[in-house]
Amino acid sequence: MKPAFIASTALLSVLLGRYALxxxxxxxxxxxxxxxxxxxxxxxxQYGWSVQRIKVDDGCYTLKATDRKGNAIEASYAPASLRLRKLEIHFGDNGDARDYLDRPGAQ
Structure with a gap:
């Protein structure tokens, strides 16, 4: 398996795990x-994302964006608090999960 795929899978598991329930x-x-x-x-x-769209889905703000390296971002936010509820990062060929794991506050 590609190291980037393994790293991205691990990242998504950590980020989404606390929202699973x-x-x-x-x-x-x-x-x-x-x-x-x-x-x-x-x-x-905060992140340098380029936002293409923000819509309302199931009462949440759902946005589609790209990061500085061109990786596709899909995220869901609570509309009143703007708290992140769900994050998906679709890494391209040059994508690297370390870009997200090395950030302050990353878990």
């Missing part, structure tokens, strides 16, 4: 939601 739907009151633009600015400034 959580309900897939977000249930925050619409009046408490933050604007989509706030989420866009947050991920672009």
């Amino acid at each position: 959580a309900d897939d739907d977000c249930r925050e009151p619409v009046n408490d939601w933050q604007p989509r633009e706030t989420l866009r600015q947050q991920v672009e400034q």
Whole structure:
């Protein structure tokens, strides 16, 4: 197996493991939601992602983006707190999970 595939699988297991038992739907009151633009600015400034789309799915903000290396990102956020609920990274040929594991706060 390719080392990048093994590393990306391990990364996704760690990141998604703590959300496995959580309900897939977000249930925050619409009046408490933050604007989509706030989420866009947050991920672009914090992670350097280029956001293509943010939509509402099952009451959550779901975004599609690419990172600085062109890896595809799919993420789900709680719309009021903008807390990350789910993250998928589809690494390209040059993708490396260490880019995400070496970040401060990565678990």
